[in-house]
Amino acid sequence: MSQLRAAIHDRFGGLPRSYWVLWSGTLINRLGTMVQPFFAFYLTGSRGLSLTEVGAVLTVFGAGAFFSQLLSGALADRYGRRLTLTGGMLATAAIMLTLAYSESLPVIVGCMFLLGVAMEIYRPASSALIGDIIPVRDRTRAFALLFWAVNLGFTGGVLTGGLLAHGAILWLFWIDAISCVAFGLLVWFAVPASHEAPRDTGKTGSFRAVLTDRVMVIFTLITLAYAVVYHQSMITLPLAMQADGLSPLAYGVALATNGVVVVLVQPVVVNWLGKFDHSWVAAVGMTLVGVGFGMTMFVSDTSGYVVTVVVWSIGEIVVTGVSAAIATNLAPAHLRGRYMGVYGFAFSLSNLISPGIGTWLLGLGSAVLWSALAVLAVVASIVQLAIGPAIRHRTAELVAA
Template identity: 30%
Template sequence: MRVLGLPWAYWIVWVVVLVIAIGRFVPPLLATYLTTDRELPASSAGLIISVFGVGGVLSSLVGGYLADRYGHVPVVVWSQAASAGALCLIALELGHLALVAVLFAYGFSSHLANPALNAMIVGRVPPQDRERAFTLNTWALNLGFAVGPLCASWVAVRSFSLVFYLEAALLLAAAIVVCLWLGRASVTRSDAIILTVPETLTTLRRDWVFLSFSLTMVALMAVYLQAFTTLPMILAEEGLPVSFYGLLMAMNGGLLCLLSVPFVRVMDRIANKTVLLHAGVLLIGAGYVVELGADARWHHAVAMALWTLAELAIFPVAWTIVSDLAPDRMLGTYLGVGGMYLAGGHVVAAGLGGTLLELVGPRGLHLVCLGVLVLVSVAFGLQSGGRRDREQSGRDRALRRVVRPTPVPCP
């Protein structure tokens, strides 16, 4: 059975991604809990909550390697079980240090499954349908981000603890569904050799095609994420209220949810991935051109809309390229590295963006961003020739090994 042109096994993974995304309400909800019920200052609450993100960054590469070594389904199940346990602990009246430790564990465990889930998508979806699959996967993520805080805030009025227990139950239910319907059929390798950690790192270090693409993506993300790091500061300097930036964020999430499914048709009509990458870079650049002359609220709204469209064009293509470049026995690891693009870009965006904003002002920052985008576009063009053969080889292998699983019980 196929829905929207994708196999039923993909939609099981999609539901799991949605459940995990709903659970990402924890940091914003805890911010309210710590500053109201615990009466902590905002600075202390922010530091405590930041460890959730630290755990998520560290888990991406680890989760990818574990998925290659032990299989995709076990890693997803371990991740959901550990996340459910962490959520139950968060619901308790923990001390500050204990809460920091548990939040780190939750950030680590909740992100641990991401490479395995992406690898499960790659293993179940034919190469020609992967852009569609990753576009709809982005839809699940954004839908979860939108629904999670809304539901959590409604339940939290009655009980903060109940919110965490309900999400823990959802995660355990998702783990059971994965066990029963996907079973052990999640990994199909072309050979039985499992690389050690040093061998894995050596392979990554020698893959210049993949590394050059990865570095270019981090640079692109550093520019794109200025919308989420320095833009709030710029709006504040213009005298605009925080609520306006919240409205822009709501518009970003709403557009992603509304346009993800229609955008699938656009992806189906454009076979050349490099064209889509260039289109995404052009849209980001157009947003910064608008920002250069922005003197009204609607200018910022137009820029955000352009950046949202760029996100729809870039992310599914980037995941598809990573999956095509990955050796069969290192699919999870490569997808784990791909999962670090946003995290790495965020580090650069937050570190350099604020410094540039202070030194050269908003206009100077936007001009620098446009210059970086030109270099990124040139890099994508230069890399396309070297990637083409690798991508085609990866798609040919994928056509021979796409998994069509039958229900197999977990061990």
């Protein structure tokens, strides 16, 4: 029993109360994330939109989300992490409920654009707040545990949402809105303002400072390459499984495997990852992701696909455990929001370009697609190792300061 308590403390102990407030709020919010996976169902079933109209509305949502993280980064530096996160959550709740009762197509389009902007505002602000309240030595563990909370909550939210979507879809909007309000107010009232880093006055900080940071720019490009590979799990993987004659249920089983692996494995390795050099850990993780997707060219049944998902899911756990910590450690305190906004923008850009890249490669052949993804992940790993000394130097300076 004492060994079990020691193991639990090793993974979860030593982090400040403000962090656990943020962690709990994130879990609550993700448990309430029920609407987004069922947007298409709502728009066609409840609002009677055509497939063309649904495609246009979802594109507008993506356009709103495209610059959301950059906006959040600037707001978090200028006006504070807590105000940005709380404001984003309250705005999301208000827009969500407006959308729920909107019947006019122009109003629906406007709400979807604003929702795309508001929904992701919390991310850079949340990451910057972790950088403010967590010392360098514990950041890998803190971000990994937060990633675990996101997956744990989202898995529960989607399962519950699936049960409600058929007969009580308005409840999805209300539950989502309430969880957003709870998250925002919890952070506002339970995280002291004194825990935030000093705000940027507007005279010394801008995105130009981030873009002139060569190490951060290279790391952002590495993150973009990794994201393009990873996002194929939701773009070309279902198409490839369909081409092999497998049903949507088979894809659901494969994707559910990803959630199960993350939920079960992340807490086990969370403390272990922080003991090694971040660049080496990230490189190993990206290589595993590449190997997992590369293996896909050799499988054709559900069990084979599940095995590949297990491999790249372990790689995902490893990468996610350190990548946000790397970005945070590269950032000066007064620009931490902008740095995390640029880091998050890599994923937003990937959402835009990954469908075109993936479907084009799949059109050339499944072997071309999966081998190209494997090569891209390995190249990203090599570049990550190349900038490793610079990252270690910057991190050492941060610890010394």
